[in-house]
Amino acid sequence: MGGDGQDSHPECSSSSSESRVRLAHSPILLLVCFHKAMRAELADLRRVTTAALDGAYKDRHFILDLLRRFEFLKLAYKYHCSAEDEVVFLALDGRTKNIACTYSLEHRSIDGLFDSIFSRLDVLLEESDDIAKEFQELVFCIGTLEAFICQHMLKEEEQVFPLLLQQFSPEEQASLVWQFMCSVPLVLLEDLLPWTISSLQHDEKEEVIHCIKQIVPDEKHLQEVVSSWLANNGQARHTGDDESADMKKLLKSHSPRRKDLEKVVGELYQLRSSSNFLNIDSIVVQLKFLADVLTFYSNAMEKLFHPVLNELVNGCLYPSIEKFPNESHIESLQKLLYYSLENGTPLGKFVEKLCREIESLVVGVSKHFAFHETEVFPIIKKNCSHEMQQQLVYVSLHIMPLGLLKCVTTWFSACLSEDESR
Secondary structure, three states: OOOOOOOOOOOOOOOOHHHHHHHHHOHHHHHHHHHHHHHHHHHHHHHHHHHHHHOOOOOHHHHHHHHHHHHHHHHHHHHHHHHHHHHHHHHHHOOOOOOHHHHHHHHHHHHHHHHHHHHHHHHHHOOOOOHHHHHHHHHHHHHHHHHHHHHHHHHHHHHHHHHHHHHOOHHHHHHHHHHHHHOOEHHHHHHHHHHHHOOOOHHHHHHHHHHHHHHOOOOHHHHHHHHHHHOOOOOOOOOOOOOOHHHHHHHHHHHHHHHHHHHHHHHHHHHHHHOOOOOHHHHHHHHHHHHHHHHHHHHHHHHHHHHHHHHHOOOOOOOOOOOOOOHHHHHHHHHHHHHOOOOOOOHHHHHHHHHHHHHHHHHHHHHHHHHHHHHHHHHHHHHOOHHHHHHHHHHHHHOOEHHHHHHHHHHHHHOOOHHHHO
16 A cells, blocks of 8 residues: 555554655555544444443443443544545545445444444433343444444445545645544544544554644644644643633624624625626635634534523523524525535526625624623623633634634634734
8 A cells, every 4th residue: 555555455554664654655544543543442342341241340330431432432433434525535536436425325324323322321321120131232233333334444445545545645635634634623633633543552653643743734833732632631721810801702702703794795785786796706705604603603602601691590591592593594694605606596696695695694693792792791701700711612612623713713813903812
């Protein structure tokens, strides 16, 4: 593989100098490191579950630990498969035979195997009368999942990765791996990277870490963050003295969102009145970015801030608190942005539709922001400790994919004064 063509399937790394050179010049094989970690984790899960079946160690703590490990495994595999389907295989389809369709179908079929395992674990948590039988079924389900995934990964290593090595330069391969990393939420990525290299030997691990650092853009803070993850030191550590600083940060984040929406509306009106559509591509890119930002903002409000506010007011849910009122508008806007031009919608009609969608969105966003600024954030700032506020802000950012957060940080910083940026 990677030039010699003698291996039955690629290895992600090894202690030999030949394989180290191969990984350095074939960064796409970092995805095979994930395969190796997946194999090791599945084998260990089957081993400890079989040992529990044969022994007497089947308490609730053990089952909860299994549940936690399988939840992480499913999430990790989901994003790995999504990256293969939407980035790697899609790029390969542009240069060779149809790959994405075949492997995407297999990816989707794996969900049912995970569901069977979670079903067995749920029964065990309910303290079934026949716990031995349930454990037997659990061991069987784990074995089935392991066999299917390992067979699928082996097929990829034998059939797909040789094509990737042939069709893409090392620089192109590195770009594909970076796109994969950018698609994963930070809350998962900081655990996924050290987990991926955890089953490697020391020399292999050092080689993989070096390769990852070469793939990550040469930006000081980004390199520091990724290095801390690889060293398994990715937990949040915040310091600061200003008790209200964190809520102020969220209040400040509203201003650039408003300004950019208003700016895009103005540009759309100019396009509509002039019928000059030269800037339409730039506007579409801006709107896609803003739609993504609003989607994650909506998720943070619904899943983090609103439950805290509800608890602070003794369960008396504010009448104004509801799902982000523009959620359907955002979805409609995203469909319009991603599919209308591809389907041949005339530009004039497309711009007219965009104007209607954005007008409605701006009204709803302004109303919702005003509610958060006057009702939600002041109550949280008054009643939550500094540490709690930090955690809310941290988790809100943490659910974003790395690529989006990187763009948001740059965009947000550009909207601040020099003092605010510091």
